[in-house]
Amino acid sequence: MPAFSSVANPIPSYAPLFLGLYGRVAPKQAARFLVDLISRPRGQNPTQPWELATGVAGKEIELRTGLRARSWGESGPLVFALHGWRGRTTQFRPLASLLLARGMRTVALELPGHGISVGENASPRLIGELLVEVEKITGPAHAAVGHSFGGAALGAALVYGYRPARVVIVSSPTHVSRIPLMFAKAAGLPPAAMREFVQILDREAGRPSAELDLVAAAPKAGVPGLIIHDLNDAVIPYSEAESLHAAWPAAQFMTTKGKGHRDILSAPEVLRRIVEFVAA
Numbered sequence: 001m002p003a004f005s006s007v008a009n010p011i012p013s014y015a016p017l018f019l020g021l022y023g024r025v026a027p028k029q030a031a032r033f034l035v036d037l038i039s040r041p042r043g044q045n046p047t048q049p050w051e052l053a054t055g056v057a058g059k060e061i062e063l064r065t066g067l068r069a070r071s072w073g074e075s076g077p078l079v080f081a082l083h084g085w086r087g088r089t090t091q092f093r094p095l096a097s098l099l100l101a102r103g104m105r106t107v108a109l110e111l112p113g114h115g116i117s118v119g120e121n122a123s124p125r126l127i128g129e130l131l132v133e134v135e136k137i138t139g140p141a142h143a144a145v146g147h148s149f150g151g152a153a154l155g156a157a158l159v160y161g162y163r164p165a166r167v168v169i170v171s172s173p174t175h176v177s178r179i180p181l182m183f184a185k186a187a188g189l190p191p192a193a194m195r196e197f198v199q200i201l202d203r204e205a206g207r208p209s210a211e212l213d214l215v216a217a218a219p220k221a222g223v224p225g226l227i228i229h230d231l232n233d234a235v236i237p238y239s240e241a242e243s244l245h246a247a248w249p250a251a252q253f254m255t256t257k258g259k260g261h262r263d264i265l266s267a268p269e270v271l272r273r274i275v276e277f278v279a280a
Contacts, residue, residue, distance in 0.1 A: 010038045016188035023193030030189065031196035035204075038183050039121040041113040044086045050266040051090040055097025058089075063109070063137050066118030067130075072096035073105035077142035079278060080134075080164065081108040082127070084148025084171070084262075088115055091147065091265050098275050107138060111150070122149075124176055124212045125205050128156030135162065143168065143278040147265060148236060152176035155214035158221040159207075167218070168274055169251075170228045171261050173236050174214040174244040177201070215247040225251035226277045228270055235261040252277065 015037075023030035058072040070089035079099055081092040089108035096106035111127060112119030131153070135141060141164035146154040151172025154162075173179060184197050201209045210216060218225060225248060229241035238255075245253045259267045 010040070010042070011183055011187045016186075019193070020188045020190060023188075023190040027190065027193035028196045030193045031200055034184060034187055034189060034193075034197060035180070035200050036121070038180055039113075039123050041086050041111075041122060044088055044114060045262070047088070047090065048262060048266070050263070051088070051093055054094040054266060056093070056100060058093065058096060058106075058108075060116075061107075063107075063134055067112075067134075068110040068115065068117045070096075070108045070110070071105070072107075073100045076103045076105045078138055078140070079104055079106045080131070080138070080141045080144045081106055082131075082144070082146040082150030082153055083108065083111065083114070084150050085122075086114065087111075087147065087150070087262075091262065092145070094266050095145070095271050095274060098271055099278065102275060102279050104142070104278070109134065111153075123204065124153050124156035124209075125160075127153035128158075128160045128162065128212070131157040131162045132160055140164075142166070145274065145278075146170065146172060148172055148261065149176070152214060155217040156205075156212040158217045158223070159212055163221070163223065166224050166226070166278060167221075168226045168228070168277065169214065169218070169241075169244065170270075170274075171230065171233055171236055171264055172214065172240070172244075174240045175210075177209040177213050180209075215244050218244065218251070219248040226254065226274065227251050228254045228256065228264065228273065230256045230259045230261065230264050232257060233261045233264075 058070045061069050061071045092108045099106050110117040111122050113122045143166040144164040145168040147170045151169040231238050
């Protein structure tokens with residue numbers, strides 16, 4: 001299993017003792033408690049200076065009741081953007097400004113449980129099905145760009161029938177189904193509760209949850225792809241991108257160095273590559 005050593009840990013310090021006891025007495029309830037716990041983003045990461053200083057601000061829109069997004073442009077081919085766990089729509093401001101200059105419209109979704117969109121929980125299936133729904137409102141997407149968890153959610157969306165003409169995956173976990181298991185082990189979930197935990201994940205995915213992983217979904221979708229990842233990403237290991245490219249050799253692959261996990265979205269060479277790929 002990849003060492004997602006710097007993924008924001010949602011497990012409170014009391015959890016191992018509490019779940020160790022609770023999981024033995026009531027394994028189903030303990031498993032349910034942990035699933036709910038790790039699916040709540042609880043706040044957002046600090047705003048980076050480049051999110052506010054680069055490009056056009058865009059405007060907030062409501063796609064449907066309670067579902068907010070940020071939009072750049074009124075017409076042209078639609079590029080849909082998904083931020084990562086505890087991320088925000090303004091992270092796509094530099095990219096959206098360049099796409100706007102090329103005559104393309106960008107809509108960045110504020111994920112449930114983040115910012116001002118309704119909801120407390122987010123999961124790959126929830127976001128994947130939401131994209132299918134949103135496409136009926138906005139019209140077909142010329143391209144979809146996902147950063148971190150947003151890229152993982154695009155993998156789930158492909159399983160549920162979402163079909164943009166092109167897909168860009170930036171700094172994403174490509175075996176996202178492994179992350180809950182990592183958290184469950186860190187939380188000290190006993191074996192019986194762990195079995196219940198896995199069953200809940202599969203049931204909520206509507207299939208074995210590993211089928212929603214990018215490594216499983218993207219190669220089957222028949223959509224041109226671009227994978228971008230920093231060699232020294234401290235949040236999602238570079239090996240995740242290598243695994244995806246090995247499974248999806250038809251996709252283009254760009255490696256950066258020194259851009260990190262979030263600042264990669266402001267790197268000029270990354271933005272140029274995405275725009276070239278999307279506009280091709």
